[in-house]
Amino acid sequence: MRVELRTIMPEWGEERDTPFAHGVVRFDRSWNLDEVERVVAERGLRALAFEDPAMFTDHGRVVDMCLDMRVRDLNVLWSARLDTVPTDGLFKAMRLAGCQRVDMRLDPDEAVEGLFWARRFGFDVRIRNLDGTSYAAERISYTVAEREDIAQRLAGLHSAQFDLAVAYFRAGRLSDVMLPLGKAMTLRFPLNELCLNLLACLSAAKHYPDQAAGLLDQAGYGCPHPVVFRNREMLRAWLAGGGDVKGVRLCLEPEHSAFS
Known part of the structure; x- marks a missing residue:
């Protein structure tokens, strides 16, 4: 895994020298979290974005990664992009490891199942069709x-x-x-x-x-x-x-x- 830094500048002039920084994680077929842990510690990051949907196709490896994040005490919030239908076990492991938001591209039948599991664990969800077009309810809210x-x-x-x-x-x-x-x-x-x-x-x-x-x-x-x-x-x-x-x-x- 490779980690890049992305910053968001405040909107107000006098504070513009103190940007909010988070890490963007790129999947290079390595499941080793050493680089992620190093950058989080050195930069004091508290938020990550896992950008590559291919990383989340192997549910077993993702569950193991989430457990490793908890063992290492990587106390960060993170987001993920998925293009395969999730499961109960996958989403529970991701949420417990700090995942807060999922951006899913699924066909209509898969979207129903994905949305069910996302709601069960309280994710902030963006859900779209495989071609990127939005469903009627692209985002969801909670009572x-x-x-x-x-x-x-x-x-x-x-x-x-x-x-x-x-x-x-x-x-x-x-x-x-x-x-x-x-x-x-x-x-x-x-x-x-x-x-x-x-x-x-x-x-x-x-x-x-x-x-x-x-x-x-x-x-x-x-x-x-x-x-x-x-x-x-x-x-x-x-x-x-x-x-x-x-x-x-x-x-x-x-x-x-x-x-x-």
Whole structure:
């Protein structure tokens, strides 16, 4: 496996020297994770994108790779491209190893099965036909109840708990956010700035803009996800304008687009 770096620059001028970086993994017929582990450690990466669908055709090797990632404690979130129909065992192994998003190209019959397993384990999904054309429902969304079921099914998985916290926030169940969010942070959710960003969103929704600003400042250390800078600028503009009684609505993490 070969790893390349890809960076996404923040949208706001004063922060443009601190890009968000993630690794792009190219499959060279080697299943050795040494290079991936080295680059993750040296660069402090927390997100990877496995770009080659051919890598995921041998389900047994992928399951072994996922187990190896867990043994090595490669605590990163990652995405994958697939063009073969997945199975229960494959997707469970991938999700437990940190896979958060799958981009699948499948024929209509296979797409139904692939979507079933993706929903069972709570993946962020993009699904298209073999020629790249979109199905009517190219992306899927989850109800709060579905996120609760997934978090129970994968109780020890930080990203499942984080997804549940986000679902509660989006549903307006603000008092329920902290329990799964606290679990996600305890379980070492890799993108800690997104946890702080969610806390800032929660503070802003409860009309504590100064607390939200402090959380966003804390989230801004290092090379965080671009949504942190977007929210900092949004909050600064709101405060500079004198605020208003409606408060300011900050942005949640934008569908993991930074590491797709």
